[in-house]
Every structure is written in C-alpha cells, then in structure tokens.
Amino acid sequence: MDVSAPLATRSSLPEVHDRLRPDDGSAEGQGDTSDLSVVAAMLQGMVPWNLIALDNALRASWATDTCSPDDLIRAGWQPDNPGWGHCDITALIVNDIFGGDLMVGEVHLDGEQHGFHCWNRLPSGIELDLTREQFQHGQTITAARSVTRPPGPLPRRREEYLLLRERVAKHLGHLPEPSV
Structure with missing residues (x-):
C-alpha cells in the first residue's frame, strides 16, 4: 500500500476494490491483499488514522x-x-x-x-x-x-x-x- 497516498473514503471504495482485484488473470482472492484491512475498516465506517x-x-x-x-x-x-x-x-x-x-x-x-x-x-x-x-x-x-x-x-x-x-x-x- 502506498502510504503517501491520501486515505481512501467511502466514495473511493470501487477504486480500492479495483486495486485489489488481480489483473494478472489469476483467480479472485489470490492477488495482493495488503489493502484488505483498510477496506474492512472503511466498510465498518472506520478510516484508519495516523x-x-x-x-x-x-x-x-x-x-x-x-x-x-x-x-x-x-x-x-x-x-x-x-x-x-x-x-x-x-x-x-x-x-x-x-x-x-x-x-x-x-x-x-x-x-x-x-x-x-x-x-x-x-x-x-x-x-x-x-x-x-x-x-x-x-x-x-x-x-x-x-x-x-x-x-x-x-x-x-x-x-x-x-x-x-x-x-x-x-x-x-x-x-x-x-x-x-
């Protein structure tokens, strides 16, 4: 995850989802999952702070x-x-x-x-x-x-x-x- 990028908001969920979707033809769920905790937090209405x-x-x-x-x-x-x-x-x-x-x-x-x-x-x-x-x-x-x-x-x-x-x-x- 690029920590210099602004935090995602609810309106940017599709963009985050697209980053998580494998674009190499592999099966869903086998791509990069480093952003999943951020997505889970956003879905619960919690955006991580620093x-x-x-x-x-x-x-x-x-x-x-x-x-x-x-x-x-x-x-x-x-x-x-x-x-x-x-x-x-x-x-x-x-x-x-x-x-x-x-x-x-x-x-x-x-x-x-x-x-x-x-x-x-x-x-x-x-x-x-x-x-x-x-x-x-x-x-x-x-x-x-x-x-x-x-x-x-x-x-x-x-x-x-x-x-x-x-x-x-x-x-x-x-x-x-x-x-x-």
Missing part, C-alpha cells in the same frame, strides 16, 4: 478561542506558534484516543517558573508531546510527573476542550469518548 493526520487536525484546530487564558495574558496566541497555550487540552484529546498517562511538568525560563506543561505517556511507555515546539525562548521543563485525569466534566477549560474536540472530529471523524 499520527500525522492527528497532528495536522490538531494544528488546524488550535486558535485564540481554545488557547489557555493564562497563556493569552502571558504572550497572546499567534498562528506562527499554534501550540502555544494548548498543551492541556491537546493532551486530553490524545488521552481520549490512545489512553495512557497524562504528564505534567513545570516550565522554567531564566530560573523562574512560568506555569506548567502537559503531554502524554502512551500505554507503551513512549512519551508523546504534540505541543512541545511552543517553547521557543529556551524554556525548560522540570519536575515531570504523571497525574490522574479528573473524572467527569473537566473542572477548568471544559468549553475550550469541547470546542477543540469538535474541530478535530471535523477533520478525523468520530473521536473515542474519554475512558473515565
């Missing part, structure tokens, strides 16, 4: 109205640094999709603490931080620790989280509900 698609959907969805109010006061939100102020709700959405642990650390610049930063530790143990590049002035992250996701409705930034989820879902389709 991290690039998730990253692109998040980047297209971040904006002033989803930025943390604390970070808006500290430096404002700019399109050339779209991850600024989005680490907490981005980590929650990644957690919705992959599970794992939420991580938090202290942000320091010039020896002073300037807030907190959130990212994910996936069930495999790999840490994934889709907003790390927001730190463009030499900030460091210290005192990393795993935190428990609050059960039920979020105590803060609920509206921004729901808005970001809605925007990401417009790019990717249905997102899994939080596992808490």
Whole structure:
C-alpha cells in the first residue's frame, strides 16, 4: 500500500476494490491483499488514522478561542506558534484516543517558573508531546510527573476542550469518548 497516498473514503471504495482485484488473470482472492484491512475498516465506517493526520487536525484546530487564558495574558496566541497555550487540552484529546498517562511538568525560563506543561505517556511507555515546539525562548521543563485525569466534566477549560474536540472530529471523524 502506498502510504503517501491520501486515505481512501467511502466514495473511493470501487477504486480500492479495483486495486485489489488481480489483473494478472489469476483467480479472485489470490492477488495482493495488503489493502484488505483498510477496506474492512472503511466498510465498518472506520478510516484508519495516523499520527500525522492527528497532528495536522490538531494544528488546524488550535486558535485564540481554545488557547489557555493564562497563556493569552502571558504572550497572546499567534498562528506562527499554534501550540502555544494548548498543551492541556491537546493532551486530553490524545488521552481520549490512545489512553495512557497524562504528564505534567513545570516550565522554567531564566530560573523562574512560568506555569506548567502537559503531554502524554502512551500505554507503551513512549512519551508523546504534540505541543512541545511552543517553547521557543529556551524554556525548560522540570519536575515531570504523571497525574490522574479528573473524572467527569473537566473542572477548568471544559468549553475550550469541547470546542477543540469538535474541530478535530471535523477533520478525523468520530473521536473515542474519554475512558473515565
């Protein structure tokens, strides 16, 4: 399967089917079946995602109205640094999709603490931080620790989280509900 090609949609099922059909005169079912899992997922209404698609959907969805109010006061939100102020709700959405642990650390610049930063530790143990590049002035992250996701409705930034989820879902389709 050509991974550089765009993901197939329901409307392109005949095209995918034609790629799977043997064109060498062999019996049906003996051709290349590398795309069968993609076809099966599409028939079930599920299009496979990849991290690039998730990253692109998040980047297209971040904006002033989803930025943390604390970070808006500290430096404002700019399109050339779209991850600024989005680490907490981005980590929650990644957690919705992959599970794992939420991580938090202290942000320091010039020896002073300037807030907190959130990212994910996936069930495999790999840490994934889709907003790390927001730190463009030499900030460091210290005192990393795993935190428990609050059960039920979020105590803060609920509206921004729901808005970001809605925007990401417009790019990717249905997102899994939080596992808490």
